[in-house]
Amino acid sequence: MFDINEIRKRAQAASDAASRQLNESMEKSRKITEQMQEDMEAAQAAREAGQQQDAEQAAAQQRQVEILGQMFSPDVMAQMAATEEMIQKAVDEKVAEAAALGVEGMMNQFFGDDTALVAAALETLAMEEEDPELDQALEEELYRILEEKLAQIDRLPEPEPIVYPKGDPRWEQFGILLSGIISHLNDHRLDGMDVEEHIPVMEQQIASLVRRSWGISGRGELLDTIRYLAEEGYVLRCRLYGEASSPEALMEESDDEEECASVCRGWRFAQWYKLRFGPEFLVGWDVGRAAMLARWGCFLGWITEGEALGILWELSQKAAEELHSWREFAESYLLGGMMWKLLCGDSSAESYLGFLADAATDLLTGKGDGGQWRGCPWPAPRKIGFQPRG
Structure with a gap:
């Protein structure tokens, strides 16, 4: 508090x-x-x-x-x-x-701590x-809103997936574009690894952003978080919640009332969607955030560009194996964002889902300076592709 x-x-x-x-x-x-x-x-x-x-x-x-x-x-x-x-x-x-x-x-705040x-x-x-309490009635309303946003994404036009040959530079761009939703929300660049111009005030802003939002202050914490998102993340959490017979099976004796309520909301979410999507579908939510962290870390000098490209390459392969289009990637991101908001007990989920859906729409339709996803088709299923620079 x-x-x-x-x-x-x-x-x-x-x-x-x-x-x-x-x-x-x-x-x-x-x-x-x-x-x-x-x-x-x-x-x-x-x-x-x-x-x-x-x-x-x-x-x-x-x-x-x-x-x-x-x-x-x-x-x-x-x-x-x-x-x-x-x-x-x-x-x-x-x-x-x-x-x-x-x-x-x-x-998006632009000052220090x-x-x-x-x-x-x-x-x-x-x-x-102002915000109403996130009770079960509001929770069910959020499910209805999420369905509307998923349908909105599903109607978006998108180029057919294509096979990226070995060494195709589009693999590199695809990896960068996996950070597209967060980048769009923060007005970051998507035409290269750097998220912003390298001036002291922007470097301070990004460092403060990563520290405040993720609790990451340097290389070790950055790599640990990226590794967690790539190997476990919300995919594992959703799987555990979906396999549990009841929310009580997920609770610990030390959990307080608020933590128990969070577990119940997460369990209901996983049960609601497990037959339709399955936990692996949330890979877009995990991969998208990991890709953003890799770019932020490279911008701050915590990892080299070669390391960042290697991370993005692995994330690209993971995303391409589990998902089949930018639309699915965006839907995955909305589902993960919804679960995150439910676990936090944040009743602002409606506006958050709206921002995510609008960002995905701009990335696929080209409104304003957008359309970057449309210009880089989703890779057709194949494990061979861009080799990161060393």
Whole structure:
């Protein structure tokens, strides 16, 4: 549970620190501007009076160049532009989305850990004051909504799967596109391994995102999590829940009331869908998140590009063996997202499913800058393909 008072204190402290930093930057810019103006006026007066020598004029001009360099260096301008964009997005665009999406929605926040607490506080307050309790009636309504979204995905047009020859570069792109849904939700690039431009503010954002959303702070934790998703993940969890004769068989004596309720919701989900899909169908949910972690880890320098390509290659083979189209991959992702929300007891599942379905629709139909899935057909069943670069 969050200590709201502590959150508010830390949030205020972060806001005050940001304001001080901005004021200091503005004051520095003002002083630099005034100094430049004084130098220009002095040089002009000297020229008119004929009192300046050529060397002094050159020195004054050099001073002006240095001042301009301080004001308009590429690094400073990039930092200022990025900061302005962060503030604009965080204040005007992301607060409502974070509250609607829950924990996953907070991934789009653009500040450090202290300011992330503001989003956490908003989400917590929204859940306490607005979100209805996830009772069994609402749970059944969520199943109905999930069916609507699955039907929406199933109607999408998609190119027929094709066989990727050995060494086909589309294997590499296919692996990157397995991260498509999360990338789309976070406005990440999908045209290569890098998720964003390599500037300090974006690297800090991604590091904070991975640490806050996954509890991952470095290479070891990253690889352990990817390994878990690739080998166990929700596929194993759904299998265990589906094979259990009752939710009580999954509970432990130490489980509290909330944990028991979570187990019951997960058990009902697995029983509801086990004859229609089976646990292996959730491989898309596991693989999609693992692919995103591989790209984030490569961007942060925790793993090399060669390692990331090797991971994506293995994930690609796993996805292609179990699923047969981007539509199935998207449906798998919605099912996994639904189970995750049920286990968490998060009643915002309706809006979350809507975001996932919309992202998949854009990736397959080409709305806006989308259509990346459509441009890379699903690989037809075959185990031979792209060999990762070493």
